[in-house]
Amino acid sequence: QTNEAWFTKTPGLKVVYPAFPYDAKGLLNEAINDPNPVLFFEHKQLYRSVYQDVPKDYYTLPLGKAALLKEGNSVTIIAFGAAVHWALDTLSKNPEISADLLDLRTLQPLDTDAIFASVKKTGRAIIYQEDSMFGGIASDLSALIMEQCFEYLDAPVKRVASLDTPIPFTKALEDQYLPKGRFENDLKELLLY
Incomplete structure (x- = not known):
């Protein structure tokens, strides 16, 4: 199902939807640090089809930055x-x-x-x-x-x-x-x- 739009209508709720493993790690770390509620969408087809080197070190990516x-x-x-x-x-x-x-x-x-x-x-x-x-x-x-x-x-x-x-x-x-x-x-x- 593709139900991400439902949640963008809730004021104060952040909605994250990465397309790459590098972004997923950085955005997930940022979401964990955020004191507000964050929904993190992961596309299950991307698990099996997209590969990328991801640093082992800790890093974050800012929410709200395309x-x-x-x-x-x-x-x-x-x-x-x-x-x-x-x-x-x-x-x-x-x-x-x-x-x-x-x-x-x-x-x-x-x-x-x-x-x-x-x-x-x-x-x-x-x-x-x-x-x-x-x-x-x-x-x-x-x-x-x-x-x-x-x-x-x-x-x-x-x-x-x-x-x-x-x-x-x-x-x-x-x-x-x-x-x-x-x-x-x-x-x-x-x-x-």
């Missing part, structure tokens, strides 16, 4: 969790696409400074989430961008998400449910707008 994984000028891709890796795969297949890729890492607090700076630079934004469309994080991010960066936009803000249906368990149906098969086409359409 990571800029790729830099470009044509579009801002905003993602978190598994969608970060899906976006990286799409960009590796399309090296001609000049994109900023922002990994949010925490959903509350949200790094609006990084989001707005990137969108103002590129003029386009696409928000990529595993959750279904309605009521997801992408909806609030889209509204924030439209309110704060409207005069900088060269195209409408695009959201790419899973289908608004129950999650199927059969692999073939799950592949159709997830947004992975639709993201590349939606990204290219946004660039042509």
Whole structure:
């Protein structure tokens, strides 16, 4: 299930959603140190598919600070969790696409400074989430961008998400449910707008 959006609506509750092992360790240490309640989401598929050297030494990463994984000028891709890796795969297949890729890492607090700076630079934004469309994080991010960066936009803000249906368990149906098969086409359409 992808229920992270439910918890971002609770004032004072922090929501962490790393995409990489290095980030997971640093953010988990910071979450433990935080005197306030923190929900820490771990995507179980990433346990078996993403590997990274992680320092044995103690370190922390600040909550509310997104990571800029790729830099470009044509579009801002905003993602978190598994969608970060899906976006990286799409960009590796399309090296001609000049994109900023922002990994949010925490959903509350949200790094609006990084989001707005990137969108103002590129003029386009696409928000990529595993959750279904309605009521997801992408909806609030889209509204924030439209309110704060409207005069900088060269195209409408695009959201790419899973289908608004129950999650199927059969692999073939799950592949159709997830947004992975639709993201590349939606990204290219946004660039042509």
